[in-house]
Amino acid sequence: MSESTTEREIDRPVTRHGARRSRVLVVHSSDEMYGSDRIVLEVVSELVSTDDLDVTVWLPTDVEPGRLGPLLSELGARVERHPLPILRRMKLTPGGFLRLGRDAVRTLARLQGRHFDLVYCATSACLPVAPLARLVGIRRVVGHLQEPWGAKDRVGLRPLARACTALVAVSRSVLGASGLAEDARAVVVHNGVPHRSRDLPAEAPAHPRPHYVVASRWNPHKGHATLLRAWEKAGCPGELVILGAAPEVGLGVDVPELVARHVSRPETVVVVGEVDDATPYLQAADAVILPTDTLEGFGLVAVEAFSEGRAVIASRSGGPEEVIREGETGWLFDCRDVDALAHLLASLDVATLAEAGKRAQQAYLDEFTPERMRRRISAVVDGELHGRAAARSLAVAS
CATH class of the missing domain: 3.40.50.2000 (Glycogen Phosphorylase B;)
Structure with a gap:
């Protein structure tokens, strides 16, 4: 030709x-x-x-x-x-x-x-x-x-x-x-978002204490410092996995340095970094945390969590408030409110998170495919x- x-x-x-x-x-x-x-x-x-x-x-x-x-x-x-x-x-x-x-x-x-x-x-x-x-x-x-x-x-x-x-x-x-x-x-x-798993997982893995995951770019407004300070104040109540990386263009934060600065039991926080597919980490968690300090346009990771049957804890930052039904499919706290987030982390247990996850999965099927x-x-x-x-x-x- x-x-x-x-x-x-x-x-x-x-x-x-x-x-x-x-x-x-x-x-x-x-x-x-x-x-x-x-x-x-x-x-x-x-x-x-x-x-x-x-x-x-x-x-x-x-x-x-x-x-x-x-x-x-x-x-x-x-x-x-x-x-x-x-x-x-x-x-x-x-x-x-x-x-x-x-x-x-x-x-x-x-x-x-x-x-x-x-x-x-x-x-x-x-x-x-x-x-x-x-x-x-x-x-x-x-x-x-x-x-x-x-x-x-x-x-x-x-x-x-x-x-x-x-x-x-x-x-x-x-x-x-x-x-x-x-x-x-x-x-x-x-x-x-598409549901990446072949089958809808029926149950979260059995953990004696909650396992959480946070997945986002490491921008200053994404609330990593707020989350880690709350994690410490709540007594490091389980395991926290952090995915993501600093942006290629724009301001970033040093998440490992924040962990060292704010968390007295760093063994409870696993900094994984950037991954090609967050699905295995969502499935291994009991819930997802979205701790944005400012406005969040939508919070796509919340819907990804819902698709895997996982509840979400998020700040009242705009978009997540339109996704999460308070106390049903997740929980909300005020932006930058370390005490409120710490209270949630200290009070939630695996069984409560699992029940909210089931409702979250249905919300995904109804509204966010x-x-x-x-x-x-x-x-x-x-x-x-x-x-x-x-x-x-x-x-x-x-």
Whole structure:
């Protein structure tokens, strides 16, 4: 096949019935496999399964190639890496803004020659692409808000979000924090994750004392210090396994140093680090802890825990409050409240956690499967491409 033929086929993709396929560009801000990355994988999986869509994914070149790109390619998406105008807190400096502007100009030129029908900005950090897409005449742009915005964030992000023709927020908390809750273009679609185990585990392992796991990036706001101080205050009441790693881009914390500083019985805390699959650790635990100190957009690990029949202890940080039913599928405490978290850790036993885990598993099946999320995302995209009103109603009602 000649190069010119290949280019013509890319420019004019068709369905197996000969109709023109709509060209969708998904722009994402990282190449890892944490929360937002896993949601992008589900979104792209849904889009490529539709015969009338041709899907391209742009990943940034300011991060090292990771695990997400190959998985997206396996799904059938065309994956490309380009310098992209991605908003990162560590790069909001005079030099960083110059590079952002340079990457925006390059992205604008690249968009002009590709004739996309719809651009999907997969995180808030990708929103600078939205006005660029509109400038080159792309009529449909979807923004997926996966992160809560602070007051300063809203100043810069809301004008970019207004370039979108549809907005998806992962929680009511995230939508409220954006200041766009009354925007008719916005819809809340809770995240869903696949259940990775072959069989739904009926019972948690038998432990004399509770075993907990915490799985997140080691960012300062994720609450590791709060958790470890509470762990010590509760008398180190079992075993605590810590998964994750400091982020490749952005601020991180030294979790092993926090353990050494705050915990008098370090043998009760196992720092595993980053793992390819957290499922075995979730299954080996009695419950999951999500101790975020600030706002949490959704808390995907809570739903992952639910899928494995594990209850969740989380801070009242926004998203988790929409997932956890207090005292039924888990427990909530105020952000940074070491005493409250310590009280929970000291008072909960294995049997109580197991009963809450059974209810959590049912909540997952009822509300947080990937099929439910994908159906609603598909409705938003279909609504933008073909008929907004009817499809948006499906997205809201599903």
